Amino acid sequence: MLRVLVVDRSPQTRETIAELLGDLARDVVWAPREGAGEKLRAGIAAGAPFDVVLLDAEPPPTQAVVRELVTLGGGVRVVLAAAGPDGAAVAARCGATDVVARPFSTAELAFRIGRAAAGPERADKRRPRKSDVLIGTGSWIKDMYDRITMVAVTDVTVAIFGESGTGKELVARTIHNSSPRHDAPFVVVNCAAIPEALLEDELFGHVRGAFTDASRDREGLLAAAHTGTLFLDEIGELPLPLQSKLLRVLQSQEFRRIGDDQDRRVDVRIITATNRDLDQLVAAGLFRQDLYYRINVFPIHLPPLRERPEDIAMLVHHFVQKLRGRLGKPIDGVSAAALARFAGYDFPGNVRELENKVHQAMVVCSGTTIEDVDVALPKSRAQTARPDVDRPFRELKQETIDTFERRYLTELLRVHGGNLAQAARAAGMDRKNLWALVERHGLDRAQFKKP
Numbered sequence: 211m212l213r214v215l216v217v218d219r220s221p222q223t224r225e226t227i228a229e230l231l232g233d234l235a236r237d238v239v240w241a242p243r244e245g246a247g248e249k250l251r252a253g254i255a256a257g258a259p260f261d262v263v264l265l266d267a268e269p270p271p272t273q274a275v276v277r278e279l280v281t282l283g284g285g286v287r288v289v290l291a292a293a294g295p296d297g298a299a300v301a302a303r304c305g306a307t308d309v310v311a312r313p314f315s316t317a318e319l320a321f322r323i324g325r326a327a328a329g330p331e332r333a334d335k336r337r338p339r340k341s342d343v344l345i346g347t348g349s350w351i352k353d354m355y356d357r358i359t360m361v362a363v364t365d366v367t368v369a370i371f372g373e374s375g376t377g378k379e380l381v382a383r384t385i386h387n388s389s390p391r392h393d394a395p396f397v398v399v400n401c402a403a404i405p406e407a408l409l410e411d412e413l414f415g416h417v418r419g420a421f422t423d424a425s426r427d428r429e430g431l432l433a434a435a436h437t438g439t440l441f442l443d444e445i446g447e448l449p450l451p452l453q454s455k456l457l458r459v460l461q462s463q464e465f466r467r468i469g470d471d472q473d474r475r476v477d478v479r480i481i482t483a484t485n486r487d488l489d490q491l492v493a494a495g496l497f498r499q500d501l502y503y504r505i506n507v508f509p510i511h512l513p514p515l516r517e518r519p520e521d522i523a524m525l526v527h528h529f530v531q532k533l534r535g536r537l538g539k540p541i542d543g544v545s546a547a548a549l550a551r552f553a554g555y556d557f558p559g560n561v562r563e564l565e566n567k568v569h570q571a572m573v574v575c576s577g578t579t580i581e582d583v584d585v586a587l588p589k590s591r592a593q594t595a596r597p598d599v600d601r602p603f604r605e606l607k608q609e610t611i612d613t614f615e616r617r618y619l620t621e622l623l624r625v626h627g628g629n630l631a632q633a634a635r636a637a638g639m640d641r642k643n644l645w646a647l648v649e650r651h652g653l654d655r656a657q658f659k660k661p
């Protein structure tokens with residue numbers, strides 16, 4: 211959520227921008243050019259600095275004007291709003307980071323403002339934060355690390371598959387960070403987030419004069435990733451014409467900027483990710499078969515969280531450690547009952563959803579331990595959603611049974627403090643059978659011990 215200062219002749223522009231940016235911006239504030247410095251300073255004094263200044267190109271600002279805004283705004287990024295065809299030239303002259311065309315379009319505005327706020331592509335993305343490690347228990351995570359280490363030392367193209375929130379980007383970063391390229395940039399391009407019309411320019415860049423506002427050469431993100439790794443997220447959304455260009459990069463490490471008559475060479479390692487079924491896209495003619503073969507040299511499949519519920523407890527503790535500093539709360543534990551709540555839910559949004567729920571629980575938590583009342587989780591989706599009749603009956607039935615068993619067992623163990631004999635008696639089950647079931651679901655009885 212961004213704070214944007216609109217510096218414009220007309221206060222009306224504030225409404226337009228606020229409306230177009232929608233949820234992307236938390237605050238959109240207006241100031242005339244003479245009052246902009248004061249607003250920026252006030253933002254910093256209040257502990258809520260602006261992320262981006264959207265600066266009217268009329269009258270054309272000088273370098274001194276932009277420099278002053280940047281200084282007063284504590285390094286705020288300045289994006290020019292220009293109506294004419296030579297906006298890029300004006301931006302280049304005055305030192306603005308980027309330029310957006312007037313009248314504004316939602317897609318372009320959101321993209322350029324978002325990118326300006328994120329800062330230069332390479333900033334602080336290079337080194338992993340200590341908290342960003344891939345966590346898991348059991349054989350799944352061991353195999354994953356084996357595959358990551360195996361492929362990291364090579365330049366082989368990696369394709370990561372998995373539902374939303376399963377950790378695809380984290381795996382891509384881990385590969386890059388364990389590779390000989392770790393000191394070079396790791397550049398992320400989300401093929402779904404960038405409007406199609408801008409994507410080619412973003413990726414490949416252009417030469418001066420390639421189109422009306424191309425008043426100077428621009429390197430694309432492919433060139434920015436030179437000697438490093440390019441992570442193409444949501445590769446399934448890449449438009450067909452760009453698929454051909456990407457194929458060429460993979461085959462010969464060559465590409466051409468828009469409007470250029472020369473080929474250029476790059477040395478990049480490419481990692482792709484998608485939550486779509488590429489086979490299906492190929493069958494539908496939306497994804498090139500030859501490109502699919504090229505990117506699918508070394509596939510990595512990330513299982514959804516509901517297939518590895520044994521990871522939940524560990525991830526909960528991991529996120530508590532990761533977030534407590536940021537929240538400034540002395541939370542250092544999670545009660546067995548709260549853990550059972552997490553373990554009993556099937557997380558359609560996977561690890562990202564789990565992280566959000568832990569975060570929410572920590573926000574409302576008033577002590578040093580997260581209690582079950584702090585945990586807000588909807589009913590398990592398996593219980594409420596309409597059955598997906600496109601899937602085989604047996605598979606779906608098994609899934610429902612698994613979910614039920616897991617929820618039943620976590621609650622049973624919670625009530626009986628992890629005591630198997632007592633739990634078996636209460637459930638009317640044979641102790642050995644209960645033990646086998648608990649094992650199969652990877653539940654750790656020790657977590658349910660009452661203090």
Ligand SMILES: Nc1ncnc2c1ncn2[C@@H]1O[C@H](COP(=O)(O)OP(=O)(O)OP(=O)(O)O)[C@@H](O)[C@H]1O
Pocket residue numbers: 342343344345346372373374375376377378379380381485528561562565
């Ligand atoms: N195994 C894991 N251990 C620790 N953290 C994880 C793990 N998997 C995912 N995360 C965390 O969960 C969040 C979501 O992960 P990530 O962004 O990598 O998912 P994704 O598959 O790229 O999702 P999407 O398809 O929605 O882009 C991140 O904060 C990430 O650090």
Ligand SMILES: [Mg+2]
Pocket residue numbers: 378379443
């Ligand atoms: Mg992602």
